[in-house]
Amino acid sequence: MENSSLEKPLFPPYLALFLGVIAVSTSAIFVKLSDAPAPIIATYRLVFSVILTLPLLAWNRGALAEIGKLTKKVWLLCILSGVFLASHFLLWFESLNYTSVASSTVLVTLQPLFAFIGGYFFFGERVRLLALTGGLLAIVGSFVIGWGDFRVGGMALWGDFLALLGAVTVTGYWLVGQYVRQHMSSFAYTLVVYSATSVVLIGYDLVLGYSLVGYPAADWGWFFCLALFPTLLGHSLFNWIIKWINTTTISMGILGEPIGTAILAYFILGEVVTLPQWIGGLIILAGIYLFIRFNQAAKGVTTVEQQSAAPEKLA
Template identity: 80%
Template structure:
């Protein structure tokens, strides 16, 4: 049977805001590092696991929970880790071929995949105004990156990689939405990050990437990627997905290009253009309209039990 939802200790929408703010730093740290993309992704996850493991001393119940996980949950966590590893590899690699703005805009088109996945796997239906808000926010993303898009050469390849990264991360969130009704956020995050780390290390070894020999600055960026966009970003979103579904979280992540554009201005010296200003306002308006009219959140206000697990995943 499905467990009733606990009432969150912290407002989920406020947590979503801080999680998206933390994720906005990701493209900046990736751009600052000159290490190969797979290595950046690997140490982002490896350092995340290393920073998380000491917390087991204060969360002994998580050890018992992980040991008792049934085979089905292990398989879902493995699939989730594969999706997350693919997302990082695809997105980080895209930054080598296209700009921060283009890559971030395309990878945050995940609501398009979330709308479809939420409907088929969870039976979620959006109210017309909520759907309008979602499409408006997506349009704002295109306004931000429009002048940066290129339709030929290696930039197009980078855009394709970023779009594929959007699809794979949506798979990661859809699995999290299901399994977080049964596993604590800490246990799920630790298991999935560990599996993702193993997959990425295996990828590095298979394709001949060296795991050592990087500059002190690179190790610093690896650590920053683990701490800010992963532990203070993805981990927070893994927590709130018990109360906010994949579609809502994907909509919130559409705010990432705004934060990234601001950070790119101050850190990378990239110019904030008029389309970015206008697109940012459109995104914020779309997110507000979506949240205002969204009825697919899971007991955030009332703490009521969620619906039964989807038949296709049960």
């Protein structure tokens, strides 16, 4: 297929990134509000996302034809992306049962560390020193937010470890998407990957004996909210902009999630926004600004040679 990665987007990608970060900031809140097991929450988040996406086929009939023409390699990569996404949700949601919202969110948003490495080895991306400084500054800000709330020892430490693994798996999801989105439209890619993720999660539930029914009405409402806000208005936006903005930059933007989550946790869960959280939030914003301002690895500003080299490195 032709690589059309340099097409101009209809909507400013960085504005979409900002809106997506606001949307995903609701995720940990909805998970905390639900009493269902973590795998069930993850499952219905994706199942409802697919259900809400299917009616859009009426306005995008070419998507089915596009999906039908996918090569075996692209199909396998989409399934791999779905496995990564399913693993991310299972690990992160489970971590919230053992550690705090702040600790879990901070650790799972450390994905830029892994994105720097993956972007370098798979796409040959280089990050300028000032941009890298901004990235590290934002990561430091994340730790400032979560430091006072980090639990040490016991099951809380296990929850922190699960959240960190969640950061690794979601980075794999973005890296695969960065390559595949050069060969698929956003709608087709999102529909295939969300469907694959749903199948993986349902299989996981059945194997481990989780019931797929019998949950209170409130839980079904939270499942719907997770599908609509952090998934369709968050992850789906990221799936769209990853054609123009690379994994590292999206991961950097997602570092703003702890700020939004802390604010929402204050109003909804009654959690206090502490001075370290305010300070950490300002540090994160400064770091994200520096990274985006000086990063030349975003797809809209890379050279054609750099763009064409990416598929060769993953082929």
